[in-house]
Amino acid sequence: MVHYGHSNQLRQAKAMGDYLVVGVHTDEEIAKHKGPPVFTQAERYKMIRATKWVDEIVEGAPYVTTLETLDKYNCDFCVHGDDITLTVDGKDTYDEVKRMGRYRECKRTQGVSTTDLVGRMLLLTKSHNSNVVSRLYSSHTDNFGKGPKGHSPWTGVSQFLQTSQKIIQFASGKEPQPEDTIIYVAGAFDLFHIGHVDFLETVHKQAEKPYVIVGLHFDQEVNRYKGKNYPIMNIHERTLSVLACRYVSEVVIGAPYTVGKDLLDHFKVDLVCHGKTEVFPDTDGTDPYTEPRKRGIFRVLDSSNNLTTDDIVQRIIENRLQFEARNQKKEAKEMAVIEALKHKEDSLKTEAALVNN
Incomplete structure (x- = not known):
């Protein structure tokens, strides 16, 4: 990955x-x-x-x-x-x-690896990990908004801890210039993949001097319209994934689902883009892009890449036994090396003690 x-x-x-x-x-x-x-x-x-x-x-x-x-x-x-x-x-x-x-x-x-992410995707096939609502209020939950051991109730198993320093390191920190075209896109951008990259590259090409702002929905919002055990990556992980992309200038963490007047005016948005994927209605049944459509600044883009997060998960599920074996083999191999290094360290300490005596 x-x-x-x-x-x-x-x-x-x-x-x-x-x-x-x-x-x-x-x-x-x-x-x-x-x-x-x-x-x-x-x-x-x-x-x-x-x-x-x-x-x-x-x-x-x-x-x-x-x-x-x-x-x-x-x-x-x-x-x-x-x-x-x-x-x-x-x-x-x-x-x-x-x-x-x-x-x-x-x-x-810390808190992420390919092995870890594969494990998270494999959990999608486990029935005990699919009902978000029951997990929220179950006795295994520490308090509302946190799963077991402080994990997100929507991603279930993420152990990544975000810091302001990490966001600063990933962010470009560049303000939009007067000549820039402010383009806004929103979504989950879960398990950041080539479909996302191709879409953001297409967005970036919509203007001569683009300033691309990505609105990322909170985990709870993503789970509302995606269901199952989504998102696989929590909001903090998705933030870093998107910020690392060269086509992105800024990220709105926990963006409102409806792209309304306040958001458009606050960021002085010139253009709002969406891919060919389905637009889910807001909780009240309304179209989240009503305001940009009314202003004539809404554009649907075709990046010619139909890959989705569901497709990536499907790859894992189809090769489940192979990936489970891969994870077990990798862990066993690493443990053997760690044990060998520990044994070598203990031997050196023993030798040093004998010399000192």
Whole structure:
């Protein structure tokens, strides 16, 4: 997958240098070393290109990073998160560059991983996790608005904790200029994927100098019109996912569902766009785009990409057994490495104690 954890890694990597080259593996390489990929290589190439800290991508980059690869693309060093990456036979994929001092590490984003997101999607097939209303008022809920252990009652299992600092790091911080065309779009943007990227790119092309504002609905609102166990990502996760996209200038966190007069006037909106997906009525049955239609600033766009969040979830469900096996295998492999490192550390401590004695 490509998620905000990856975007945060790319942001940190870019801060370490001047020009960021991102190597993206093929489907074949990922299937060999990690299990089936969720997004295709073509989707991943385009999504990484759309991440605002990326200067260049290398398609089909080798799974094991070598000095030869770094030199080929004129890179001084490579960057990876502080999590473990192993080949199919359990070897560190960055062993060579680490030994030669051409490796840097950045902090992994706590509370999210591909394994975690796949697990969340698999929960969509569990009956105990589908009835949001009963979970809200059940005895297992700490209080209204929080699920077990403080998790969102709508996303159920998210462990991501948002901070103002993280939003500042992801946001561009640029104010709209007088010559800019203010374009507003709204939605869930759940499990941010290539369908969203293609739509936002199409929105961005609607003006010579676009300033694209994305209104993100709260989890409760998304669940109202999407149902099931949606959204899979909570409002904070969706905020970072959208902010990482180079076609977006600003995000409204918890935007009102109806795009009314106050919102349009406050942001001085010139154009309101929506994709070809269905427009659900507001709670009172009214069209949420009545005001922009009346002003003649509403535009339906066709990005020629019909991929939806439902489609992504369906990919996971269709390959459920493979993904469950992938998650278990990855966890077992990582635990084995952690145990080996712990054993090595304990041995060094024992040796040091013997020397001191």
